[in-house]
Amino acid sequence: MSAVLPALQNLDPELRSGIIECIEHWKDQEGNLIMILHEIQNRHGFVPREASLLLSGETGVPLARIYEVLTFYHYFRLVAQGKHNITVCNGTACYLKGAGRLLAELESRLGIKDNQTTEDRLIHLETVRCVGCCGLSPVVVVDKKTVGKVFPTDMAGIIEGIRNREEKEEDEE
Numbered sequence: 001m002s003a004v005l006p007a008l009q010n011l012d013p014e015l016r017s018g019i020i021e022c023i024e025h026w027k028d029q030e031g032n033l034i035m036i037l038h039e040i041q042n043r044h045g046f047v048p049r050e051a052s053l054l055l056s057g058e059t060g061v062p063l064a065r066i067y068e069v070l071t072f073y074h075y076f077r078l079v080a081q082g083k084h085n086i087t088v089c090n091g092t093a094c095y096l097k098g099a100g101r102l103l104a105e106l107e108s109r110l111g112i113k114d115n116q117t118t119e120d121r122l123i124h125l126e127t128v129r130c131v132g133c134c135g136l137s138p139v140v141v142v143d144k145k146t147v148g149k150v151f152p153t154d155m156a157g158i159i160e161g162i163r164n165r166e167e168k169e170e171d172e173e
């Protein structure tokens with residue numbers, strides 16, 4: 001497991017051993033690149049850069065090729081997601097109805113930018129192109145639940161809703 005191992009040293013040990021296991025499992029099999037990446041994504045919810053470095057070192061596949069695959073398929077995530085997800089639709093209809101203002105409000109309230117996760121890893125914020133309900137624009141999707149015709153002033157309540165649910169879950173444990 002050689003010279004590229006130091007690349008993984010900053011990773012959580014559990015995550016690290018999981019990634020090493022995936023590579024070991026698939027590395028001699030045909031079509032292994034996509035299979036390894038899928039397994040890493042499925043298990044960990046994202047494909048850390050360190051995993052790509054290790055994969056490149058172990059399989060000889062250039063890092064650029066790995067990133068070509070990772071960025072081609074929307075399925076793959078390059079950063080860890082939060083426990084909860086807020087997606088702002090930035091397709092044409094939503095854009096025209098003020099998606100930018102929704103995003104700005106969320107960014108300011110959460111203290112993060114698009115495609116980032118809050119420090120406590122509770123909320124991930126992202127934008128997508130058209131979620132298919134333009135009649136409800138502007139739209140945000142909160143943990144797979146679509147919320148339409150929203151205003152920037154609704155964003156505080158959405159965040160609070162997530163935080164309240166989280167506290168309730170903690171109390172019940």
Ligand code: FES
Nearest residue numbers: 089091094133134
């Ligand atoms: S553009 Fe937002 S739902 Fe279609």
